[in-house]
Amino acid sequence: MTTDMTTDRGRYHHGNLRPTLLSVARALLEEGGPEALSLREIGRRAGVSAPAAYHYFSSLDALAAALAEQGFAELSERIDAALAGPRRHLLAGGIAYVAFARANPGLYRLMFGEGFQAYAKGNEAIGASRMRVYRQMKDDLERRLAPEAVANAALFLWSLTHGLALLMIDGQIEPGVDPDAKAEEVLKLAGLGLPAAK
Amino acid sequence: MTTDMTTDRGRYHHGNLRPTLLSVARALLEEGGPEALSLREIGRRAGVSAPAAYHYFSSLDALAAALAEQGFAELSERIDAALAGPRRHLLAGGIAYVAFARANPGLYRLMFGEGFQAYAKGNEAIGASRMRVYRQMKDDLERRLAPEAVANAALFLWSLTHGLALLMIDGQIEPGVDPDAKAEEVLKLAGLGLPAAK
DNA sequence: GATCCAATCTTTACACTGTAAAAATCATGG
DNA sequence: CCATGATTTTTACAGTGTAAAGATTGGATC
Structure with a gap:
């Protein structure tokens, strides 16, 4: 009971393989990005033969999909938390969004990568959990904008946030600046947290 | 002389292999995305054995890098052309940017994908050609904004455009609408900020 | 023109990948 | 205690990138 099920091995039945595979895969993801995901390496690190994973995932892509689903769920939580915080602007949600991507670059890339997309x-x-993130933003916009303006505003904000997240992941930012502060400055240019446009 | 060097084969010396490899690779890229890039398949389609490519590229990644460089060059051209056109706004450049991504989704993904990034x-x-695109935008901004506002505005605009391009590539847009018009509508929101709050 | 050379391409080989199929092991309810 | 079903391993195959060595060729030099 007190044994660490994540690292147990030696027995034929691992006992906790599915979560172990996911956590090991996630580590791999953050080490080398989506390209580095390998069933054989995952098995190796989990102390298990490669095809063992096939009892829980029908393919490597299926495993990746499970990771991405985790990702969308966590991202959604972070945004919820931010929106419930002291600064309940959409801006806070955007900052949390970018921070999530920065904290989990491999996962974020996977979530929007093409192989997985297909x-x-x-x-x-996955379509559902992805849509849920989108809806969090849209709901907020609907409370603040005319109905016919919502769709474009949502696409505008998502594009901005998504693009900023990716550029930051790519290291497209001057070194030595606080990324959170930078994200806030840039997102603010969208005119969101501000009471009114100048 | 009048033979099509792109499809010639049969002889031991292909005669025009490097460009052929690139063009074949590019086709492959647009068929199946960056993941589908395969030296062996490229060789197959070029009518040549797989290691033949190693005379021109030190690895598959090197070949991909050459493709990406092509991509940045073409993107830069398109933006230049747009900025020289009747509507010499930055907006025109942004529309051209998104249109390029939409016309070459596989290539665009490669240009900003991680494997290649590394x-x-x-x-x-590549850093240079990538920076050149960035500078096209920045130059324009410098003519219109206070110096201290340029950096953030540039990052803002690039994020928005890059994000929009990717979301459109991912099919994240209602079917049945003209993508160019949609891109224009969304990019326009950057100028004035969002419409006034309800 | 014959000969040599360097560029170009092929063959072969190796280590790696995902995954299908069958066999082995174990946990558990009858 | 045993049979059954869940779990994991072994084995095998087709695919990949690429290193090494050999075959082929076009062009320069005599």
């Missing part, structure tokens, strides 16, 4: 087409759970 | 670190030519 696989996710058939996966309803 | 490889490009050492490649000076």
